[in-house]
Amino acid sequence: MRHKIVIALLAGGTMMLSACAGRDGDVARALSGEKEQREIDEIMLSVAPPQEAVAFFRKRLAEEPGEITHQRGLASALVRSKKASEGARVWQEVASNPNATNEDLVNFADAQIRTSDWAGAKATLDAIPPTHESFERYRLEAMVADSQRDWKRADSFYETAVGLTTTPANVLNNWGYSKLSRGDTQAAERLFAEALTYDRTLFTAKNNLVLARATRRAYALPGIPMSQEERAQLLHTAALAAIKQGDTDIGRNLLEDAIDTHPRHFEAAVRALQAMSA
Structure with missing residues (x-):
């Protein structure tokens, strides 16, 4: 097709x-x-397919070396094919081109974050004029602020990013995880739940919500949409959280529920239960 x-x-x-x-x-x-x-x-x-896109843009660049449009395509294709380090190198070439745009710098910063080059990403974002306002820019600014434990700036950037998109589920989930890492579990729960109002299929938000609730020893699954397999996986998450907090009997029961609930063989839960019985 x-x-x-x-x-x-x-x-x-x-x-x-x-x-x-x-x-x-x-x-x-x-x-x-x-x-x-x-x-x-x-x-x-x-x-x-990502590899096909990479080959396509490599060929285009071989035919027209230095053409920034082809470089952008290759950089994007490399990141999409999970070759972030190579993608970041190509984005760096794009960013150094006199015809580079602010959006190119945003994409370069994104690739740097994917390679855990937080200092580089911050320097790249700092080079972008404050007049360039976009969802992606503020999403990345929030992540960089998180990496520096600059919570006030992180919250400000997350809030701005949420206001610049009609599909904020993923950024709300990231914000919630940031809150959870700081120990603000109440805010984290609220943000994970809000993320699910925008995308009820976002499993990471469901899993994070279970983890946040477990910190206050609320191991019962929340009333959110979930498939049978998701329910089993979330029970497994709750079980491990309970065991980690010393609630071993509750954890054992949750593991048994997870095994019974899963529509197929749930190897991870079986191994965890066997380890408890060893």
Whole structure:
């Protein structure tokens, strides 16, 4: 299907070009070619397999060395294919280009964070003018502030980021985890629950909510949407939290519930229960 889409785009561009002549035709040809290439790039970065996208943009760069558009595509494809270190190097090349944008710097900072280069990410973000306001910029600013344990700035950036998107589930989950790491479990619970109002399928928020509740020894699962398998996994999370806090009998019962609940064999819970009986 992906190749059919690309072929359709190419065919559409050819038909448009065949109708043009003279100077107007040259202009239309150039505009059509640019638009077509942007669409193909978007397809490669969104629906193509990551490794295929990397190969595609490497080929483009070999044909046009130093072209910033191809560098952006390659950097994005590398990050998407979980090659963050290599992606960060390419983003650094993009960021040093005179035609680099503030958004390029944001993407470079994102790649730096993925490689745990927190100091580098902070320096990159600090180089962006304060007038450049975007969800991604403030999401990353919050994460950097978290890494420095600068809680006041982190909370401010998280709050700003949430206000700049209609899909804040992941950033609310990150904010909640930040609160949990500081010991503010009440705020953490609230943020995890709020995240689930935006995305009821976000399992990390469900798991984190169970962990937050467990810190006050509330091991019963919260009233949130969950599949049977998710329920088993959350029972397992609650069980381990209970055992860690010395509530071994409760933990054992929760492990048994997790094993009984899981639609298939739940190896992790079985091993944990066997370890308790050893």
